[in-house]
Amino acid sequence: MSTQWLTLQSFQQGQDLLEAINFVSIHTKLQRNGMANTENASAILQNKEKIKSFLQVLSPLVQQSEKNPDKPLLGIDMRRRQLVDRFLEAKRNPRRFRSALFKKSIEDTIELLDSESEGNRQQLINCLADLRVLLEEHIDRDTVRILGEI
Amino acid sequence: MRIILQQSNLDLLREIEQLKASINERHKEQDLSIASPEFLPYYTAIISACDQIHQRVLKNLTHLKLEQDDILADILSETQELSKQFHFYNRHLLSPLMRYREPDRLCLRLLRWLHEHHPSTSTIPFGFSDGEFGIWPDPAIPIVYYMPTSAQFGLLYLPLFFHEFGHLLYASHKPELDDLVHDFQQEIATLLGPIAERDDAYSKTEAIKRNRIIETWYEWMQELFCDSVGFWIGGPSFVHAFSMYLRMRGRREFHVPEDELAYREHPVSWLRVRVLVDQMNQANFQQEAKALEQTWKTIAETLEIRDDYFGFFDEAFLPLIRQALDDMLTETAPWHFSDDDISLEKSITPQSTPVHVLNHAWAKFLREPAQYSEWQKQILAEIKW
Numbered sequence: 001m002s003t004q005w006l007t008l009q010s011f012q013q014g015q016d017l018l019e020a021i022n023f024v025s026i027h028t029k030l031q032r033n034g035m036a037n038t039e040n041a042s043a044i045l046q047n048k049e050k051i052k053s054f055l056q057v058l059s060p061l062v063q064q065s066e067k068n069p070d071k072p073l074l075g076i077d078m079r080r081r082q083l084v085d086r087f088l089e090a091k092r093n094p095r096r097f098r099s100a101l102f103k104k105s106i107e108d109t110i111e112l113l114d115s116e117s118e119g120n121r122q123q124l125i126n127c128l129a130d131l132r133v134l135l136e137e138h139i140d141r142d143t144v145r146i147l148g149e150i
Numbered sequence: 151m152r153i154i155l156q157q158s159n160l161d162l163l164r165e166i167e168q169l170k171a172s173i174n175e176r177h178k179e180q181d182l183s184i185a186s187p188e189f190l191p192y193y194t195a196i197i198s199a200c201d202q203i204h205q206r207v208l209k210n211l212t213h214l215k216l217e218q219d220d221i222l223a224d225i226l227s228e229t230q231e232l233s234k235q236f237h238f239y240n241r242h243l244l245s246p247l248m249r250y251r252e253p254d255r256l257c258l259r260l261l262r263w264l265h266e267h268h269p270s271t272s273t274i275p276f277g278f279s280d281g282e283f284g285i286w287p288d289p290a291i292p293i294v295y296y297m298p299t300s301a302q303f304g305l306l307y308l309p310l311f312f313h314e315f316g317h318l319l320y321a322s323h324k325p326e327l328d329d330l331v332h333d334f335q336q337e338i339a340t341l342l343g344p345i346a347e348r349d350d351a352y353s354k355t356e357a358i359k360r361n362r363i364i365e366t367w368y369e370w371m372q373e374l375f376c377d378s379v380g381f382w383i384g385g386p387s388f389v390h391a392f393s394m395y396l397r398m399r400g401r402r403e404f405h406v407p408e409d410e411l412a413y414r415e416h417p418v419s420w421l422r423v424r425v426l427v428d429q430m431n432q433a434n435f436q437q438e439a440k441a442l443e444q445t446w447k448t449i450a451e452t453l454e455i456r457d458d459y460f461g462f463f464d465e466a467f468l469p470l471i472r473q474a475l476d477d478m479l480t481e482t483a484p485w486h487f488s489d490d491d492i493s494l495e496k497s498i499t500p501q502s503t504p505v506h507v508l509n510h511a512w513a514k515f516l517r518e519p520a521q522y523s524e525w526q527k528q529i530l531a532e533i534k535w
Binding site: 004005006008009012015016018019021022025038071073075076078081129146 | 206212213216218220221223224225227228230231234235237238241242284285286287288290291317321328329331332335336339357361364365368369413415
């Protein structure tokens, strides 16, 4: 019996999240550049909520792993555990991951998503860019398993 | 970069339109609404998914026209993700539509029955295709079940879909089931004892091994849950199908080396049988449980294999596994076979449930294998699931 279900779930969750990140990032940049808002408010909110929900789930796992690196992470699948490890590795690499998401805390990024302040826009854009790199690298393995290599 | 992205998005647009045209062409040829009404929601869902990807590509092209350089990286990511999504549909989700043929209806009707008998799956579109038994179980996208070609024309291996359906139930109740698995893993951790406080190499190695065991049980519990769902829905028919399908697949079904057990997505099949036997005993199928246990033991003895799970399983885990599986079944509440469904005295009628037919099929095959094919032909002509 096939074991592809784990790969698919990881791939699909990653895709959903990347769609939301790209949406919010483009919207925030266009807003910053003074372009007319073409997106409806509920779509903006929905995509921000999607990112927030993901970060709210990720945050306690990252904290637990940081505090007790020798303890196992329970109630989550292998791919999610690997994502937590990848996040912690990124935190240890400030030259590559320079945004508040990795330099400060996940909660700070959640606050940035809620913020309407113009001053916070650039910070949010940087956080989203870093999160996107993390996720794209993470789901690369799933993509190869699902789509193969040419 | 803008020109590169424009070209790629236009190419994607063209591919999507071409694909939609061939799907529609196929739909016209087959007239699915008449040929296979159970398949129509899947067709609609695929067309709708193509439309959504199409919309997102158009949006990329609109954004490109804004001539804002700082969004090019976002559009690049979006285009890459859309390409992957489209190729995923193209490669995996299209084949159920394009390969559709009349004999598919047997599997599709069973799957419709299965989906309709659970509130969380009744509206989820599904298709099915050739391959090793499996499922793409994400309720957010159309579901695809897989089955080896030879098995699609008969009744005997249809109960294995009940296991695959378990994956969909898990995905549909993920937060609740993850919590139950979390509690189960916590209990296993307690059972395995505290991590030694000593700061020596031996203690560290032991702690790593202990953590691997605990973490590996997340995936294993999902598989064992799916086996339980299989038995809960299909009764003995599932057990026969499961055992017959796996028992001749070689030594790895009985024994896996220690270094390959950690983070393995499936428990060793012999261990799955052990848990199934326990479930059957709990449900008062002692005789069938004993026969299953004996069959696997006989094969293992002939192969000269001893059951050894290198600490990944211990007898003391069994009550905890039993309790967790019971809780998971209570939480997801799959359809459960009735006494009539497993009664062999009760004849098959057009009103019989699929489970009743499948249990009869296995009884007939095991009792009179030479007459089975003829019997199956008659039954397939009569059943009206």
